[in-house]
Amino acid sequence: MKYILETRNLSVRYGEIAALNELTMYVEQGEAVALVGANGAGKTTLIKSIIGLLALSQGELLFDGADVRAVTAHLRARLGIGYSPEGRRVFPGLSVRENLEVASFSNAAETRRLIDQMYTIFPALKEKERSLGWTLSGGQQQMLAVCRALMSKPRLLLLDEPSLGLSPKLTDEVLWRIPEIAKAGTAVVLAEQNLTKALEVTDRAYVLRVGTLVLQGASSELRSNPSVRKTFLGGL
Amino acid sequence: MIQLLFNTLSLAAAYSLLAIGFVLVLNATGAVNLAHGSFVVVGGFLAAGLGSWLKLPGAVVLPIVLAGMMIIGGLLSLIAYYPLRNRPAVSVFISTLSMSAILETATLLIFGPSPRVGPPILSSGAIQVGDVALNVQSLSTVLLAVVLVAAQYVIFSRTVLGKRLRAVAEDREMARALGMNVNAMIVITFGIAAALAGAAGLMFANTFYITPGDGEAYMIKTYVAATMGGWGSLRGAIVGALFVAAFEVLVPSLPLAMPSLVGALPSLEALFSPIASTIWLYLAFLVVLFFRPQGLFGEAVQQRA
Amino acid sequence: MSRSAHVRPLLGAVGLCLLASWPLIMSSPYDLRLFTLAGVFAILAIGYQFIFGNVGELSLSQGAFFGLSAYVSGILAVKAGADFPQSFAASIIVCVLLAVLVSIPVLRLSTHYFALATLGVGQVLLLVAIEWQSLTGGAIGLSGVPLPKLFGVQVARGWPLLLFVWCFVALAAMVAFQVKRGLYGLACHVVRQNAVAARSLAIDPDSIRFAMFLLSAAMAGVAGALHAHTIRIVSPEGLDFKVMIACLTMAVIGGRTHIWGAIAGALLVVHLPEWLRGFQQSYLIITSSVLIAILIVAPEGLAGLVDRLLPPQRSKSPDSDGLSPIQDRTSDGVLMPSETPILAVRELTKTFGGVHALNNVSFSLMRGSIAAVIGPNGSGKTTLVNCITGNYRADSGAILLGGGEIGALGSDEIAARGVGRTFQNLRLVDDMTVLDNVAVARFRAEAATLGKSFLIGRRDEKLSRARSHALRVLRRVGLEHAADVNCASLAHGTKRLVEIARAICLDPAVLLLDEPAAGLNETEQAELARLLEALAARGLTLLIIEHNMEFLKNLATHMVCLDYGELIASGRPSAIYQDERVIEAYVGRRQAAEATA
């Protein structure tokens, strides 16, 4: 079985601080995988190192079986990694449609088709088509960020904290698209603090704690595993 | 007076091209390009050289100037910006200043120290409208500036390349993570900025001539216009350009608008000399900043908190 | 380290010898002249470092002060026949006065607005110099400025003038050295690197910027006056933007914070074009190319390059033994937990663009208690801390410290009244040692001022006291061993501790900690908890923002929970942990529903 994403003993350091410690994980084609853990566990660091915004200090990173450590971020994106960052980071001065257009590397007709497809996933975006990014609400921005990441027709989608700052209702609206996306053939890595929801929408999960992988398994099992909650929430 | 208003508009049109280019680079890189004034000089000499060699009007020479300036702007970004992109912003300040000395000295060596006259955009002469003679050059300057600003607008709002350039300007890291080649985009942005400045050089070279040492004055005016309008705001850049042009033309001509006042107090005349007007410009700038520390239009991108 | 420890002093000695022997070897009158001029510009650049280097503001008015001073000196000498000490003093005074005048509208501007506004000052002065012909001689300038004459002795051209000017260079370097080495210099450093952190340590960045701006202007005054008396003419060229550019280039090429960098920069920028004059017009191209090459090779200037190749040796931390004990508010140990609130927040509301980051939040802290603020990401916890410390101004509501309203004060003033804090994203100064990062918190307590730093003797007593105080605090948090280490090389957890130590060093009554346990391993967390308990036992009141419930479980005596900016629960930890709304906010509605089902 060839994994769409595989890391072997991946470590990332900020200066002398180890942010990720010898992390080994994999993602299969078409599955949704959750990365869960409290603040500072290293979820964002892992996501950023996969897309190429952070350099590995050691270990291997394979995308679709090929070593991509030497590939720069913008080329990794073109290889088929979609990225929706923490804090959404939609382009504030671009309209919704423009935000989508700039992320597509297909021809104009295909881009139009993709955009329409996005609008069917999140109809709210169609209504705001001409609005500038910064005028959207947090939830709309999050939808836009997810769609934008899908515009390059990625085979792997990285979602970093899509629920951050969203109301529970909006969180549901965004997160419940994940199984759909995965089913359509795009593997998803979801970094989430919201443990329950993350486990609800994914197939498997990795639990991180201060840069180290502490638990992994099928999401359904982890949901009922009491040690997950303990690791995650401490004493609650 | 109508004539003067018209001249102001024409001057502001050319300055806007400068200020817009300056702001484009600023937004894309976060760096101040102090060689921007030298782009005017190089563009002006290019236009003057081509114009006298080919004996063609500016509008025909323009595409060559634009292309040449794009290359020069792109090269400049590779030398003066790219190696320093992760360094303190003030390094780019100095490197672009050094580049401006290099560009202007090279111009001096190639073209000599004499002022040169550029070709008129369409033709010289004037059109009589009522009792006002409208200079064809001024008219075509406004026209050309409007065309170029519109072209710039179309590129940035209608083409995918332009939209990506804007995306890079707004969030470089995110643009990179979405598959855009940020470095190439920055080179292109410098190229477009240089091309716009070169076009302004073509306009100035006919009306005001061009000498190798002109860069600094254009640079300072651009800097004032861009800052006054609001750091990073394109709309602000145009308004800033209008402001600077008004202080250059309208303020010194105020005595004509109110002759009685100045007639009564002859000493007032000195307050409207061109030199005094420049002083007023800086004082007005301080006043604007006192009340609006972020310039007239504020920062370009508003963030939702 | 050991290699550079030997090489650096050697290099310094060689540099000094080279500097001294330069005019001896290159002793033609022309070389002496250039060396003299380089000295004048070295003073200008050393002065510029105060505003551009020490506090990191891109001021473009240094050239204007330089030119103005030259004019004052020249006009007084030529038109009024003033002697050198008079014209010299007057030049400096005029520059400082103008700096005061300019700083009122200009100093509050940020970065490029500041840069351009200061540039405008120079442009206006230039135009005035050209236009006011009766006073300034107009564009051609005023000639016949005499060589300096001191106590009836004429300073002749050549060697005497060179030594005269370089005496001032030495003097300027000494002043700069004094300002940089003391506690005041440390504070400047913090202001440059992190003005927000400076405010949290009761340091007012504005007043430091103001002082540095004036000092820069005064030094430009010295340089300008010497320039007028050296080249013996004053003209608008002295006010030209090119002078400012040259000054900026010297500071950037030499290194913006090292005194010797300014001197090296001045020597280089004055000499480089002269060495290349043989190339006629092309010398400008070569000079500029060399400058760009230096920028690329040595981004932090020549001084920075030397630092990179040969890292400076850290001065050893002071031995705290043998120093008199210091009054320590928290160590009195008499302040027991009491029922009077030390900090009270009343109906605090803060909105960002229509979104309530805080909505009507009220609670109070008892002296010596350890309170925790919990809540999911984005619930408004950090906003709450920022409102209390004055980093944000609340839209409505009141904040009372010991009964007094502090909501309208600046954050440095609030810090001075006894509110210490740490930051979620650490705000330490990476290129300073741990000890100095902590010691700078004594700035207010030691009443360090610019004036006093001129008078520092063999060592700065204030800095020594601050350091030994800091050392004691470090000892208390168990970081004594790391005192001499640069913060940049610390592990994340250690940095958190340093920030806490720094806040304690401020000697606050209330300490606000923003996610102190984030990124700490379990042992570190346990140690931190013990430390915080010990601090509370001494009467310090703690407010902790934290996600880590495990960490808080046994630590906090009181807890409040925020969600979407609203206070949804308040009480003892055990009660909070059972609160349904809290669980819901944290774990999500579904799970809460399942849990109750």
Next chain:
Amino acid sequence: MRFARRIMLAATALLSSSALAQETSLTVPIIAPITGLLALEGTSQLNGANMAIAHAPAGLKIKSQVIDSGTAAEGGANALERVAGDKSTYFSVAPLFGTQVLAMLPVALEYKIPILAPTGTGPVTEQGNPYMFRLYPHDAVSKAAHIRYVVEELKLKKAAILYNTTGYGQSGFKYMSEYLTKVGGEVIFSEGVDLSAKEISATLAKLKAAKPDVVLIQMHSASIAMVVKQLAAANIQIPVVGNTTIAMPATASLLQPSELKGVCAESASWLEKGADAATDRFINDYVSKHGAMPDAYAIQQYDGLMMALVAVKGGAKSTEDVRKYMSTTEYKGVAMRYKADAKGNLAHSVVIVCYDGASLNPKLVKRYDNVAGF
């Protein structure tokens, strides 16, 4: 055959080396602003100086050293200090930039080295420095002729004066307004324009509103061309009498002949082919080398430097000898006769030239010799 040729070569080599032995070697420093805002005038100066060295009297072995004085006030003084100590340097060419010359004067005095500067700005010869030699007519001289032409020949008395706010412009304005008032004229409008200012339509509109009889100008090349062009464009039919820069070929080439119609200018020197052999040689060589007629700065520099070279050729062996020669001898150059007055002013002739509207070459209309200030 080949052998014979070799002998011939050897013989010529011998001959020339023996000639060399009798030559006087000297270094001629040419200090001029060849970069920056005065690069145009400075380059003319340099061209004139180079031509003088090329035409130097036989028997002089000249090494020239070109140093850019740039734009800084001390640029000239630094350069002079660099060359002054040299034993083979008898004098130095100094910039036309008055401020730089003023800064050079103390250095010249200290080294007792004559400096030759083609500047018109007043104060440089008012400092009582015996080593200062002005190659260009003092502004008091050229502006006296300027005003005399306007008042006596054109019979115009209500003048508007435009000038650049440089040392050159301000000095010209000062003398023009002073003299005009003395002869009963009136300055009804005047304005100083920054050298870098471009848009001057406000100034011209005010000028037009003041309704002067004549426009007098003291500006640098690009500025004066702009004024002339815009006056023509606005169809303002007022006679223009400008300063020498409008007579410079580089300036005229910026304009159409029609725009220049009726424009006159004061100039230090005016050369016409056929006057004498030396003039023809200078003009021909200059035109073939630079593709344009020499302007006043090139001519005055050529004459002045040649005068100093003649002094050395004539036996001057020291800086002091050169100073004596320069201050006492009358010398006939291609442009005029030079004779130093007590202050070191060498040139006292001024010409007035006018454009006829058909060509870019102005015609001589009036020559004023031995002009004194008012």
